[in-house]
Amino acid sequence: MTSGDEAIQAAEQRAESTRGRNLPPYGALPDLPIPADTANLREGPNLNDACLALLPLVGVWRGEGEINYPTIDGPKKFAQQLTIAHDGRPFLYHEARSWLLDDEGNVIRPAARETGWWRPQADDTIELLLTHSSGILELFYGKTRGQASWELGTDAVIRTATAKEVTGAQRLYGIVNNGDLGYVEERAMVGQPMQPHVSALLRRVAG
Numbered sequence: 001m002t003s004g005d006e007a008i009q010a011a012e013q014r015a016e017s018t019r020g021r022n023l024p025p026y027g028a029l030p031d032l033p034i035p036a037d038t039a040n041l042r043e044g045p046n047l048n049d050a051c052l053a054l055l056p057l058v059g060v061w062r063g064e065g066e067i068n069y070p071t072i073d074g075p076k077k078f079a080q081q082l083t084i085a086h087d088g089r090p091f092l093y094h095e096a097r098s099w100l101l102d103d104e105g106n107v108i109r110p111a112a113r114e115t116g117w118w119r120p121q122a123d124d125t126i127e128l129l130l131t132h133s134s135g136i137l138e139l140f141y142g143k144t145r146g147q148a149s150w151e152l153g154t155d156a157v158i159r160t161a162t163a164k165e166v167t168g169a170q171r172l173y174g175i176v177n178n179g180d181l182g183y184v185e186e187r188a189m190v191g192q193p194m195q196p197h198v199s200a201l202l203r204r205v206a207g
Contacts, residue, residue, distance in 0.1 A: 014179050014204065021206035023060065023085055037085040037093055040207040045088030050120050053144045054092055056175050057084045057118070059207030063180070064101065065200025071190050077101040078111055080200055082181070084118070092118040094130070128152050128171075135163030140171065149174035165190050169197075179204065 022043050028036030038044030039060050047055060061082045068075040080098040087093075094116045100108040116130035128140035136159050142152030153170045166189040173183040180203050187197040 018059070018204050018206055021060070023083065023206070035087045037087050039083055039085040045086070047086055048088055048090045050090035050122075051086060051092055051118075053120060053124070054084075054118055054126070054150070056148050057150075057173065057181070058086060058092065059084060059204045061181050061202035062205050063200055063202035064105075065198060067198050069187070069189075069195070069197050070192055077103070077105075078200075079107075080202065081205075082202055090120065094118060094128070126150060126152065135160035136166050138166075138169060140169070142171075145174075168194060170194065176201075 019040070019042060022040040023037055025036045035045045039058060041047060041055070041058055047058065051058075061084075062080065064077060064079045066075045067078055078098050078100050080096055083093070083095045085093045094114070096112070096114045098111040098113070100111045102108055113133040114130050116128060119127040119129070121127065124143055126140075126142045126144070128138075128142065130138045130140070132138070136157065138154050138158075139156040140152035141155050142150060145151050150173045151171070154168045157166050157168060159166060166187065168188040170186045171183060173181065176182050180201055182201045183199070184196065185198040186194050188194040
């Protein structure tokens with residue numbers, strides 16, 4: 001079992017390659033009169049106290065995962081970059097960009113994209129609003145589990161006329177022992193009951 005001192009030392013070693021990296025200030029010209037987003041807690045505005053329970057999520061993460069569902073020819077491999085950033089106010093910005101991989105790990109094509117907001121509330125509830133490029137809008141509610149995991153489920157799902165049928169989703173995010181971010185998603189869609197759909201393990205690359 002790793003001691004507290006060993007865990008801190010390991011975290012510092014991992015941070016050596018990421019502590020100096022941050023989001024490029026896209027949308028933030030030099031004369032922007034308000035704070036730009038930051039995915040690095042060492043730079044920019046202080047994290048709002050309301051977001052302290054989400055602090056371990058802040059950063060830029062990259063890694064690989066697997067997609068599987070009865071309605072697709074799977075499983076399929078994918079890679080993803082997840083950005084979770086803030087501007088000092090009581091919410092976090094969320095953006096995930098994915099791309100499909102072949103069996104050798106080569107990029108096939110861009111895949112799913114989603115953007116949204118983590119909104120922690122005074123009663124420790126977490127709201128997560130996500131908009132998907134596929135025409136789906138989801139409102140998740142959840143709570144922190146322990147110090148470094150977050151479980152959420154949909155309260156509402158809205159879709160455009162051209163989007164596939166989605167009736168619900170559940171997500172579990174967690175920081176694993178080596179400091180990586182893992183998550184799993186279950187989804188009910190296209191006539192299928194709630195069941196596993198996506199899993200991924202992401203490594204911090206900035207922040």
